[in-house]
Amino acid sequence: MGSRWGINRTVGQIYALLFVTERPMHADDIGEKLGISRSNVSIGLKELQAWGLVRQSRLPGDRREYFTSLGDVWEIFRVVAAERRRREVLPTLSVLRESLLVKAGTPDDAFAQQRMREMHELVDMANTWFDDMQRLSPESMAQLMKMGSRVQKLLSAKDRLLGAAAKDE
Structure with a gap:
């Protein structure tokens, strides 16, 4: 491991x-x-x-x-995840932010910046999600993990309900 x-x-x-x-x-x-x-x-x-x-x-x-x-496996998980974030995710966000500050001079530059902007948004969203997960109790985190694909089914049901409600309007 x-x-x-x-x-x-x-x-x-x-x-x-x-x-x-x-x-x-x-x-x-x-x-x-x-x-x-x-x-x-x-x-x-x-x-x-x-x-x-x-x-x-x-x-x-x-x-x-x-x-x-460390005695608690959840604490070990949190520590490893936080350290990986510090070593890998935060430097990546920093490099992407710096790259986005450069003005695009050509269409190729504009395309490259758009791609980097998309990557920055994804990594930033994952970073924010990580913050949310770090605040959960071990019991809540375990429950969330056990939910697995049921979360996807719940989101799909929500989308169907919202789609049906929009059609009724």
Whole structure:
């Protein structure tokens, strides 16, 4: 899963180990369990911390740092989605906005700008939708996901009703 989320294999292995382990682990234990070097563990943990996917703590009487994954799968989903948004969606919106500020000099430029405007509108709408989803409780988000194709059927029924009402006017 990590490689599909844009996380390299070693980082994914570290995260998976922390996710399925009940107690906090220190870097030496992680390296030993996974058979990877201490430096790779350290780099992987820093990346996971940058993503906000692991927490660091200390145990009383122990100088070592211990690490745990986020416990709630919905929180993990939110963190990964928010980080992907920050790394991918927001820079794309920024580039599209900058491109739209340039005046079109030729018909080809005008066509290109129209296409970029359409892409900007789509990405901006998805970004706004993401904000809405981030505000939902895990229970509401699960209900929405379970609705699946029933949402499409509901929208189609609404369109039919509105179309029939327009004909009656």
